[in-house]
Amino acid sequence: AKPGFEWVAGPDRDTTWDEARSWVQSLTVDGGGWRMPTMEELKTLYQQGAMTVLSNTTGSWVWSGETKESLAWLFSFSYGLDKWTNRGYAERNRGFAVRPGK
Numbered sequence: 001a002k003p004g005f006e007w008v009a010g011p012d013r014d015t016t017w018d019e020a021r022s023w024v025q026s027l028t029v030d031g032g033g034w035r036m037p038t039m040e041e042l043k044t045l046y047q048q049g050a051m052t053v054l055s056n057t058t059g060s061w062v063w064s065g066e067t068k069e070s071l072a073w074l075f076s077f078s079y080g081l082d083k084w085t086n087r088g089y090a091e092r093n094r095g096f097a098v099r100p101g102k
Contacts (some may be wrong), residue, residue: 010095017072017087020095034097036065044074059094
């Protein structure tokens with residue numbers, strides 16, 4: 001992944017933004033300190049082709065932590081595209097967690 005960043009892929013099932021946030025907030029792997037990624041971080045991960053984090057997930061769209069009213073920003077690792085969508089929409093969406101590396 002991005003130098004200095006660690007990633008964890010969330011459960012491999014359709015996930016709303018609120019579900020993704022709850023999962024990230026409860027994540028205690030390796031001492032915790034995890035958060036939802038920014039759009040820039042997702043795009044950097046994609047551009048580097050550092051997709052090991054995706055090897056265990058089938059959804060193509062990943063939630064960022066960036067929101068606007070009832071919407072949140074999604075990024076597609078299948079298509080390299082981003083879009084705003086309703087935070088309650090789950091189909092093919094997944095959550096990732098990120099933190100600065102140690």
